[in-house]
Amino acid sequence: xxxxxxxxxxxxxxxxxxxxxxxxxxxxxxxxxxxxxxxxxxxxxxxxxxxxxxxxxxxxxxxxxxxxxxxxxxxxxxxxxxxxxxxxxxxxxxxxxxxxxxxxxxxxxxxxxxxxxxxxxxxxxxxxxxxxxxxxxxxxxxxxxxxxxxxxxxxxxxxxxxxxxxxxxxxxxxxxxxxxxxxxxxxxxxxxxxxxxxxxxxxxxxxxxxxxxxxxxxxxxxxxxxxxxxxxxxxxxxxxxxxxxxxxxxxxxxxxxxxxxxxxxxxxxxxxxxxxxxxxxxxxxxxxxxxxxxxxxxxxxxxxxxxxxxx
Amino acid sequence: xxxxxxxxxxxxxxxxxxxxxxxxxxxxxxxxxxxxxxxxxxxxxxxxxxxxxxxxxxxxxxxxxxxxxxxxxxxxxxxxxxxxxxxxxxxxxxxxxxxxxxxxxxxxxxxxxxxxxxxxxxxxxxxxxxxxxxxxxxxxxxxxxxxxxxxxxxxxxxxxxxxxxxxxxxxxxxxxxxxxxxxxxxxxxxxxxxxxxxxxxxxxxxxxxxxxxxxxxxxxxxxxxxxxxxxxxxxxxxxxxxxxxxxxxxxxxxxxxxxxxxxxxxxxxxxxxxxxxxxxxxxxxxxxxxxxxxxxxxxxxxxxxxxxxxxxxxxxxxxxxxxxxxxxxxxxxxxxxxxxxxxxxxxxxxxxxxxxxxxxxxxxxxxxxxxxxxxxxxxxxxxxxxxxxxxxxxxxxxxxxxxxxxxxxxxxxxxxxxxxxxxxxxxxxxxxxxxxxxxxxxxxxxxxxxxxxxxxxxxxxxxxxxxxxxxxxxxxxxxxxxxxxxxxxxxxxxxxxxxxxxxxxxxxxxxxxxxxxxxxxxxxx
Numbered sequence: 001x002x003x004x005x006x007x008x009x010x011x012x013x014x015x016x017x018x019x020x021x022x023x024x025x026x027x028x029x030x031x032x033x034x035x036x037x038x039x040x041x042x043x044x045x046x047x048x049x050x051x052x053x054x055x056x057x058x059x060x061x062x063x064x065x066x067x068x069x070x071x072x073x074x075x076x077x078x079x080x081x082x083x084x085x086x087x088x089x090x091x092x093x094x095x096x097x098x099x100x101x102x103x104x105x106x107x108x109x110x111x112x113x114x115x116x117x118x119x120x121x122x123x124x125x126x127x128x129x130x131x132x133x134x135x136x137x138x139x140x141x142x143x144x145x146x147x148x149x150x151x152x153x154x155x156x157x158x159x160x161x162x163x164x165x166x167x168x169x170x171x172x173x174x175x176x177x178x179x180x181x182x183x184x185x186x187x188x189x190x191x192x193x194x195x196x197x198x199x200x201x202x203x204x205x206x207x208x209x210x211x212x213x214x215x216x217x218x219x220x221x222x223x224x225x226x227x228x229x230x231x232x233x234x235x236x237x238x239x240x241x242x243x244x245x246x247x248x249x250x251x252x253x254x255x256x257x258x259x260x261x262x263x264x265x266x267x268x269x270x271x272x273x274x275x276x277x278x279x280x281x282x283x284x285x286x287x288x289x290x291x292x293x294x295x296x297x298x299x300x301x302x303x304x305x306x307x308x309x310x311x
Numbered sequence: 312x313x314x315x316x317x318x319x320x321x322x323x324x325x326x327x328x329x330x331x332x333x334x335x336x337x338x339x340x341x342x343x344x345x346x347x348x349x350x351x352x353x354x355x356x357x358x359x360x361x362x363x364x365x366x367x368x369x370x371x372x373x374x375x376x377x378x379x380x381x382x383x384x385x386x387x388x389x390x391x392x393x394x395x396x397x398x399x400x401x402x403x404x405x406x407x408x409x410x411x412x413x414x415x416x417x418x419x420x421x422x423x424x425x426x427x428x429x430x431x432x433x434x435x436x437x438x439x440x441x442x443x444x445x446x447x448x449x450x451x452x453x454x455x456x457x458x459x460x461x462x463x464x465x466x467x468x469x470x471x472x473x474x475x476x477x478x479x480x481x482x483x484x485x486x487x488x489x490x491x492x493x494x495x496x497x498x499x500x501x502x503x504x505x506x507x508x509x510x511x512x513x514x515x516x517x518x519x520x521x522x523x524x525x526x527x528x529x530x531x532x533x534x535x536x537x538x539x540x541x542x543x544x545x546x547x548x549x550x551x552x553x554x555x556x557x558x559x560x561x562x563x564x565x566x567x568x569x570x571x572x573x574x575x576x577x578x579x580x581x582x583x584x585x586x587x588x589x590x591x592x593x594x595x596x597x598x599x600x601x602x603x604x605x606x607x608x609x610x611x612x613x614x615x616x617x618x619x620x621x622x623x624x625x626x627x628x629x630x631x632x633x634x635x636x637x638x639x640x641x642x643x644x645x646x647x648x649x650x651x652x653x654x655x656x657x658x659x660x661x662x663x664x665x666x667x668x669x670x671x672x673x674x675x676x677x678x679x680x681x682x683x684x685x686x687x688x689x690x691x692x693x694x695x696x697x698x699x700x701x702x703x704x705x706x707x708x709x710x711x712x713x714x715x716x717x718x719x720x721x722x723x724x725x726x727x728x729x730x731x732x733x734x735x736x737x738x739x740x741x742x743x744x745x746x747x748x749x750x751x752x753x754x755x756x757x758x759x760x761x762x763x764x765x766x767x768x769x770x771x772x773x774x775x776x777x778x779x780x781x782x783x784x785x786x787x788x789x790x791x792x793x794x795x796x797x798x799x800x801x802x803x804x805x806x807x808x809x810x811x812x813x814x815x816x817x818x819x820x821x822x823x824x825x826x827x828x829x830x831x832x833x834x835x836x
Contacts, residue, residue, distance in 0.1 A: 030714065030715075031714070031718070033714060035714070035717045035718070035721055036713065036714050036717060038454055038456075042454065042458075045451070046451055046454050049451065049452065049454065050454055081369040081370075082369050082370055082510065082525075083370060083507070083508055083510055084510070084525070089525070092525065092526070093526055148554070148556055148557075151556070151557060151560050152560070152578075155560060155564050156560055156563055156564055156578075159564065162564070162566060163557055163560040163561050163564050163566055164552055164557050164560075164561065164566075165550060165561075165566065166527065251553045251554070252552070252553070252554050252557055253557075254527070254550060254551065254552050254557075256524075256526035256527045260526070261526070267712055267713060267714070268369075268713075268714075269714050
């Protein structure tokens with residue numbers, strides 16, 4: 001397993017480097033941000049001074065070398081907008097997003113698994129149709145609309161939840177998580193349902209039933225375990241999407257995470273913050289992918305054997 | 312290993328318990344508190360004013376106070392200027408200076424208020440004032456926003472502090488607007504860095520910074536040594552939410568006392584208070600390429616805009632149709648100009664006339680807008696585009712983010728831009744037309760894409776006038792631009808909505824969006 005892990009980490013380094021380089025190049029393609037940071041009628045001399053002070057007047061390869069040498073020292077530079085260290089800003093914001101994504105994903109997995117299994121027990125029955133309708137709706141509703149609707153219903157009309165912010169303890173989590181988890185929960189419900197229907201019709205399930213195993217054991221021990229790998233793959237993708245896609249929810253609910261930081265950095269052409277935020281997000285996604293691979297190996301004996309053989 | 316049915320149930324139960332425990336632990340591990348937040352100090356006590364803004368201030372650097380996001384927090388709350396312009400009357404009023412006189416044609420003398428201290432306890436002296444003006448107006452390396460906006464045309468200032476309570480400012484040319492320009496400079500301590508901007512300044516204002524939890528909230532607290540009246544609220548807590556509907560909901564729901572920059576349909580309900588702001592929206596034309604190089608085409612576009620319809624249906628009645636690039640409160644506003652009447656038939660006739668004279672009116676041009684620059688901008692542009700189609704012109708819409716749009720707003724414009732009608736929004740915070748016409752109407756103006764030598768002369772002559780002659784001269788500039796150049800189709804003098812909780816008393820004015828004076832906010836008795 002250690003050999004597998006080492007190999008997985010090494011193969012992840014190349015795409016990580018591609019992301020680090022890609023964000024640098026793509027950011028520079030948007031042009032020199034001087035106009036955004038200087039007064040509208042700043043003189044040409046002032047603009048040149050600003051460009052020189054921030055290294056924008058150098059050839060792109062020279063800027064790239066400066067950037068890479070900084071990355072090696074974990075120095076992503078200083079935010080043009082706030083004057084703070086870009087790495088500090090990104091590291092300060094990232095845990096809030098991670099918290100939100102982790103709790104959301106855990107709850108989405110629980111809901112998706114429970115409802116998916118329930119629906120799969122009687123395919124095309126009432127429960128299956130209702131859960132399919134609800135899960136497909138949940139997977140399709142735009143976050144923005146749902147967030148505003150949630151605020152209107154639960155904060156304004158019913159007055160049971162805060163509109164936004166993080167001051168209200170546990171209540172602050174309810175709306176952001178509810179909005180964020182609906183789509184993954186809906187998708188997972190569909191995936192688990194499909195995988196479970198397939199698993200429940202498999203010969204080994206028939207054998208288990210013929211040997212007198214109870215329905216709960218059949219579902220939990222036999223079918224669900226075999227249906228889990230595809231669900232885990234999809235859950236991994238959804239988790240990555242949550243880390244990347246928390247922008248809307250963070251913006252609306254005032255959640256102090258990295259999604260909001262990232263979008264502000266893009267709009268303000270704050271290259272240092274953009275690069276730091278993308279690098280941290282990319283690293284976390286690679287870690288997550290490795291964790292998914294390990295989970296896959298633990299769940300699926302065939303994969304485990306392959307891993308063992310490769311090691 | 313074999314398991315009895317009882318053992319299986321027990322194992323399943325344990326598994327379920329483990330999952331439940333994992334979920335509970337996830338939440339418990341967070342302690343229901345969010346990383347990057349200061350969860351232990353929710354405001355809402357009677358003596359804390361809770362303000363929600365559209366965005367977090369990027370910095371509280373006082374020399375960047377002409378940036379809205381910074382100025383709305385820092386100006387007159389944390390730091391103060393020597394004098395300030397009354398947004399309603401337009402007159403300059405004393406703040407840290409008690410009097411100012413033009414002692415020579417190029418020399419202004421300011422007498423400072425005595426007994427003023429910075430919030431760290433040190434005295435405010437003329438040396439501090441000199442250093443602050445020097446830092447904001449003359450320090451090109453620091454490149455403060457106020458330098459370009461306010462002091463761009465005034466050249467280098469020569470400053471002196473003859474005694475502890477007197478400041479003199481020498482200008483290269485006689486400058487009747489010098490006190491107005493100085494009113495944009497927030498006073499800082501003389502030892503404030505001249506090479507780097509400061510995020511958290513020390514000022515003389517009624518509040519000082521208590522905590523700034525970046526990304527989440529900013530708390531100001533009043534301090535005992537303030538020279539003026541103690542503000543009604545001991546603390547002010549700023550939060551920021553990008554969505555207007557959320558800001559409005561926070562006031563309606565009792566989570567905030569005051570919300571700025573709301574739109575008509577953000578849902579503020581009874582808590583919403585309308586007020587005119589300094590902003591004017593307009594289409595700015597490039598005048599060097601067909602079809603926009605013909606004044607009849609530009610006039611036709613102007614006539615095809617249904618300003619009343621846009622203001623009523625899209626802006627919810629907030630604002631009013633505009634006849635010029637400034638609002639009524641600004642020196643130089645021309646009262647005799649009226650918004651161009653909506654006349655599609657007349658506009659089409661002008662286009663046909665231009666076509667008959669060989670103007671390439673069928674050449675497509677772009678209408679460029681900045682996403683979210685003002686509420687309903689996209690819909691406004693779509694309405695205009697639809698009208699242009701009816702009069703025989705072909706316009707394509709391009710919405711851009713700020714950075715991309717700025718390339719078309721500021722000189723030098725892109726070489727291959729082609730004919731462009733750019734949606735702009737201009738705010739004249741200074742209250743004098745000089746801060747508008749030089750930038751937008753002069754042929755070499757930083758944001759100008761039109762103009763004539765005659766208009767340049769008129770602008771230059773107006774800048775030398777004072778008093779009523781100045782008002783009339785600038786009013787003449789606006790009339791000439793409309794009649795002879797028509798480089799713009801003005802849309803609306805904009806307005807805004809402030810969300811105000813029932814228990815709070817505050818009267819917004821034209822400057823509220825740029826400068827929210829906390830000391831003017833009081834609890835209702």
